Amino acid sequence: MTLDKSYQFDFGIGEAAPCYTKITAATVYTAEQGYGFKEIEKVAARDRKEPAALRRDFCIPMDTAFLVDLPNGRYNATLLLGDAITETVTTVKSGSGRLMLHKLRTGAGQFEKQSFSVQIDDGQLKLSFSGLAPRINAMDIVPSKQTTTIFLAGDSTVTDETEDNFPFAGWGQMLPQWFRAEVAVSNHAKSGRSSKSFIGEGRLDTILQSIQANDYLFIQFGHNDQKSDEERHTDPFTTYQEHLMRYIDAARERGAHPVLITSVQRRFFAPDGTIVDTHGEYLTAMRELAAAEQVPLIDLAERSKALFEALGPEETKSVFMWAAPGEFIHFPRGVEDNTHFQENGAIRIAKLVADGIRELRLQPLTLYLKS
Known part of the structure; x- marks a missing residue:
């Protein structure tokens, strides 16, 4: 062929x-x-x-x-x-x-x-x-020579989960359904990766082999940059920002558009029903870098916080990977996971990303969003 x-x-x-x-x-x-x-x-x-x-x-x-x-x-x-x-x-x-x-x-x-x-x-x-x-x-x-591709760099909350892990799903896996035929999504996000280890494993290099002028590179890291091991750990206002700049510079060198995305919140509630932030200064560091470098920012941390607080502690279990014993064939003992999403939840988070694209008026992506 x-x-x-x-x-x-x-x-x-x-x-x-x-x-x-x-x-x-x-x-x-x-x-x-x-x-x-x-x-x-x-x-x-x-x-x-x-x-x-x-x-x-x-x-x-x-x-x-x-x-x-x-x-x-x-x-x-x-x-x-x-x-x-x-x-x-x-x-x-x-x-x-x-x-x-x-x-x-x-x-x-x-x-x-x-x-x-x-x-x-x-x-x-x-x-x-x-x-x-x-x-x-x-x-x-x-x-198709006219297709605009969104390349995704991120962690397990973004990644394509395998069929034998159903209903686990990342929001990047659910993003394509919000676009018409003019936009493709190439999801390179991988579980457990930080802004540092993603580059260290050559995953950014793989993206750079395919990305073209006027494509988009969406970047969401933070969950695993907090980890203490040498392979993943970054400091918010030094090495974290330095690694994010490598993604930004690489995209721009190829005529593509970088977009920063703050880390989606975890399902941790305070007694008053508000979300307890677990990302701390990594969110501030990304926001400051986006402003300084004039990179579009989708504040998924704030968007997901508002969604989870509106749903409340009980209803958010249908967003995250909570399951009773026997509910899903691949998890016969049940599961209680406050970080990762089940498919219906990942669809809702992907919708928040699509809403962010629309509000930023990213062209031509906004033109091709489904209503």
Whole structure:
């Protein structure tokens, strides 16, 4: 497959629509073929005998992924989803659980075309399907030179959590669903990293291999800069600011736009119902650096504080990773975590970031935000 070629897949039964490659319930991925379902055990196909070629048939991909080998780069994917005779509900995630479409619902006889952009860095597009009644009728994949990519550098509150850790999720994992097709999100955040260790492990260098002029680099560190070990620890007004400047300078040298994001608050409440700040001078240091260097700042610490205080101690358990024994299959003994989010909570935090983008009027990102 070449970078300048488009790929069109027609899912279901029977003959493919003109110019499309047919994908059936038995089309399993192979490296030689370069596309197909990761697993076919839960994939079914139906033909409703409708006249429109792409709407008459479809696949039902229950908790599986469709894989396409692609050269690294930026792509626009357009999916057609629906069913002539019944309601459908489909969630689509890209890569390691990055949310693209969330519980998209169509009525009987209704079909939706949904587009989104992705940044491919590992040679493969992976789209995972789930939902109460998922469908995929057709898929077009087109190389895109117009896509603006947001690169994320951060820690576990931002990262893409793996499927076997569900419902753990970082807010960066949920950010794509707030954008239209003109914006892609490339999430390089990693659990346990500080502004220092992220650079030390070469993760900023990896971003710099792909970032282009007019892209964005969003930077959120602070949770792990407080740790005492040599690999991660920074001092707020010296080494912390110095490391943040390395991200800022690197982005600007490539014509990209840095954006600083203060660390999201933890779920620690004072007796009066207010949030107890655990980040201290790291927040002040980032705010002062943003002002001094004229870098846009999304004050996620303040935004999350307001949200958590409005929700209160009990309701915030639905934002953070609190679960009763047996509630989630991967955590049979339950969990009480006041730092990390479950998926629905990460969606809410991502919305706070999107609101910050809108208030800052970051262009062209603001133009492409979903309402």
